[in-house]
Amino acid sequence: MANTMPLLPPFSESSALSSQRLATVLDSNQTVPVKTSDCSSRVSTNGAVSYLPGEPSVALSKAAVGRFLVSELSTPVLDQLYNHLWFVARRSGQSIDSLHKQKIKGRSIIPTEDPHLHLVWHRDKTYVKPMPEYLLNYHFWTAFLSTSPDNKEAKEESAIIPEFDRATALGFMRSYSYLVQHRVDLILARESHLLPVEIDWIQWSEFIANFRQIEDYDVSKRYHYGQLRLSRLDWAVRLFRPSSAATKWFYEIPHWSIGIYVERSIAPLLFGFASFSLVLSSMQVLLAVPDEGLKLHGVGDLSLVYMRRAFWVFSIIVLLLSGVAWILLCVIPFTGFMWQILWGFRNRDKPSAYSKGAA
Structure with a gap:
């Protein structure tokens, strides 16, 4: 109307x-x-x-x-x-x-x-x-x-x-x-x-x-x-x-120089490189420990067996923590993002002052 x-x-x-x-x-x-550039002539x-x-x-x-x-x-x-x-x-x-x-x-x-x-x-x-x-x-x-x-x-x-x-x-x-x-x-x-x-x-x-x-x-x-x-x-x-x-x-x-993009990508790249290096090192430790040395009552030098077992458990913990860290880095932002989308979707048809006035 x-x-x-x-x-x-x-x-x-x-x-x-x-x-x-x-x-x-x-x-x-x-x-x-306009006969002159002097603004006073236009008053x-x-x-x-x-x-x-x-x-x-x-x-x-x-x-x-x-x-x-x-x-x-x-x-x-x-x-x-x-x-x-x-x-x-x-x-x-x-x-x-x-x-x-x-x-x-x-x-x-x-x-x-x-x-x-x-x-x-x-x-x-x-x-x-x-x-x-x-x-x-x-x-x-x-x-x-x-x-x-x-x-x-x-x-x-x-x-x-x-x-x-x-x-x-x-x-x-x-x-x-x-x-x-x-x-x-x-x-x-x-x-x-x-x-x-x-x-x-x-x-x-x-x-x-x-x-x-x-x-x-x-x-x-x-x-x-x-x-x-x-x-x-x-x-x-x-x-x-x-x-x-x-x-x-x-x-x-946001930026007109490629250097800024490179600078801001260094930290995530270094973190990813360090994480993968840690995972690979842990996997190498796992492969280096023989299976027979992991038994609770192994035969041989007990100190060496316990040390190998401790290294193996520590490597497993490192792998798990690294996996959890990556999951949190991906899941938390994604969860927040999806929550915002769902909130907006649920409220997209909510009556506003504009719709009331238009009615």
């Missing part, structure tokens, strides 16, 4: 963190003449700018803004993987650790302008896309991501900017409401270049409170999930082969 309600900015003009006013928004077939006498706030290279035409928003905020790979994301994560848009909790877990905050890495974590780091200035601007939301109550032609979100879904911007903003929940989170966000340094806690609290009320049915599919583990996304790409993925093996190529 189409949404017949007007789409309004999710925050008030007084709480906006960017106060730049916009000049007239051009139609898709219009262009902005009118009343202070209105003829470019996207924070992005002087993007003109205020719906076509240009639409293309820019798609490149900066859309996540086509995750959208294609949506029906399979239960395989790699818990379906909850609130499953996002705040920045100070990321630090507690030993993860560093890595700013990235790549939207498909936003809220993706790997080992000891979490990738977060910095907050674009235009999303803090009330006039931007009014001009490009909202419809007026008397606009009868714009009944759906796609009527605003055909190339871009407003729900993606709402989901991105809601993710920041979970990332920055406390004063220390704001400090970490400014130190990590995620938010402008001039924003104080009172301003941020008043602004972001509007986005904490947004439900799953108001955001894009990607933001029905929170933070995602990169290693699991790699397996999702390998298994389900989304057409938007850059490669068939990785969601994001």
